Amino acid sequence: MKGHHNFFLSVRNYKILIFLTVLVGLCLIYFQNSGVYHNKYLPLPREAMEKVSYSLQLHKYIIDQYYDYRKDLKTSNLGSILFKRNDKKTLLVEKNRTFTVLIWRHWEWLKYRHIFRYSSTPHNPLEDCSVNNCEFTGNNRLLDKVDAVVVHLQKGVLPNIYNRTRTQRWIFLTDESPIHLFGNEKNRPNLSDLVNVFNWSMTYRTDADIPVPYGRTVPLEAPIFTETTNTNITKLIPNWKNKRRDVLASILMSNCGVPYRMKYLNKLKKHMKIDIHGKCSDSHLVNSCPGHFRADCKIISNYLFYFVLENSLCKEYITEKLFHQAYAKGAIPIIQGPPLEDCKRLLPPRPTNSLSLLLIP
Numbered sequence: 001m002k003g004h005h006n007f008f009l010s011v012r013n014y015k016i017l018i019f020l021t022v023l024v025g026l027c028l029i030y031f032q033n034s035g036v037y038h039n040k041y042l043p044l045p046r047e048a049m050e051k052v053s054y055s056l057q058l059h060k061y062i063i064d065q066y067y068d069y070r071k072d073l074k075t076s077n078l079g080s081i082l083f084k085r086n087d088k089k090t091l092l093v094e095k096n097r098t099f100t101v102l103i104w105r106h107w108e109w110l111k112y113r114h115i116f117r118y119s120s121t122p123h124n125p126l127e128d129c130s131v132n133n134c135e136f137t138g139n140n141r142l143l144d145k146v147d148a149v150v151v152h153l154q155k156g157v158l159p160n161i162y163n164r165t166r167t168q169r170w171i172f173l174t175d176e177s178p179i180h181l182f183g184n185e186k187n188r189p190n191l192s193d194l195v196n197v198f199n200w201s202m203t204y205r206t207d208a209d210i211p212v213p214y215g216r217t218v219p220l221e222a223p224i225f226t227e228t229t230n231t232n233i234t235k236l237i238p239n240w241k242n243k244r245r246d247v248l249a250s251i252l253m254s255n256c257g258v259p260y261r262m263k264y265l266n267k268l269k270k271h272m273k274i275d276i277h278g279k280c281s282d283s284h285l286v287n288s289c290p291g292h293f294r295a296d297c298k299i300i301s302n303y304l305f306y307f308v309l310e311n312s313l314c315k316e317y318i319t320e321k322l323f324h325q326a327y328a329k330g331a332i333p334i335i336q337g338p339p340l341e342d343c344k345r346l347l348p349p350r351p352t353n354s355l356s357l358l359l360i361p
């Protein structure tokens, strides 16, 4: 023991010490890397190895791990295309005719989200779909004749069931959490009336037959930076130039009737500045933004952080607050919503040692 002690303290041997330290460091790096990658990638010849950039492997590794997280998700065929890696799936579809889908009673209303995407430009909702021989109609008189009927539960009005054919599919659609299933409708149906009515579900959840999430994470083909570099990553952050330093965080809120939200924000405001925009704002910000969905609230992009406080804390319920207000505007989301596990599965992965997901307890 004493010998070792002397060895490390001996000034004469400092060159050996440095050499050993470097060697141990190299070994650590080597083992760490090989430990990480051996399972997934065959070792490449040394020359090739040097050419294949480290970041590309890291990129692939992160994506593999990300999809591993999602392995247990129960999904429909469509769901597996959207959330898993089965995008090469061959689906058996009749391509020789056009299927008609009736959007029961609320086509005009739904168009705003699915066709106009909160803008003034219409989009084809099937533009990226491998199966697209469908057309949509809002003509309720076609109820008996269409191939499928989409009923928006939030509006609470079901079609009467008379001449429904056995081949017709009925689909319930909801963008809200189960707590707000029927929105504010007074004339809400009883849940027992809905038994054996619908064939398919259409919700934000990954286990819906037809998932319609508010946003989803898809991997980049390749990393943006392919080598270790000091390139200014702020270039990647939308609206970086507009970010304020005097007030760091904001929230757009037009429903002031969710008690925990106001309580939480009022408490925090004693310690930091938070700008609340929208209907629930302080008086000096009251006209800063026109509304929630009707027009984009550009001012939100001036802040570094955005409070994503969902109106209900439900499985996978994560809305435009996160995707549109936080991510798309270049703000770090501070989330009160679904459990951490859901966030890990649905949101972009992060290295474990970096600023992790900010979740409010």
Ligand SMILES: *[C@@H]1O[C@H](CO)[C@@H](O)[C@H](O)[C@H]1NC(C)=O
Binding pocket: 093, 094, 095, 096, 097
């Ligand atoms: C379309 O093709 C399917 C088989 O893929 C066939 O059973 C069906 O009769 C065809 N329909 C028409 C209208 O041609």
Ligand SMILES: *[C@@H]1O[C@H](CO)[C@@H](O)[C@H](O)[C@H]1NC(C)=O
Binding pocket: 144, 162, 163
């Ligand atoms: C059901 O179908 C029959 C025969 O096609 C028709 O006479 C009747 O009007 C239909 N009922 C409704 C409510 O559409």
Ligand SMILES: *[C@@H]1O[C@H](CO)[C@@H](O)[C@H](O)[C@H]1NC(C)=O
Binding pocket: 165, 166, 167, 168, 169, 170, 196, 197, 198, 199
């Ligand atoms: C849809 O569900 C109804 C009611 O359960 C059923 O009668 C009908 O056959 C189903 N449609 C299809 C195409 O499976």
Ligand SMILES: *[C@@H]1O[C@H](CO)[C@@H](O)[C@H](O)[C@H]1NC(C)=O
Binding pocket: 187, 188, 189, 190, 193
């Ligand atoms: C729901 O059920 C209650 C009691 O069974 C009944 O009074 C009410 O009318 C029903 N509502 C609808 C919309 O059918």
Ligand SMILES: *[C@@H]1O[C@H](CO)[C@@H](O)[C@H](O)[C@H]1NC(C)=O
Binding pocket: 232, 234, 235, 240, 241
């Ligand atoms: C990165 O870019 C931002 C905005 O373009 C600039 O303000 C900042 O000084 C840059 N930082 C470095 C280290 O170059």
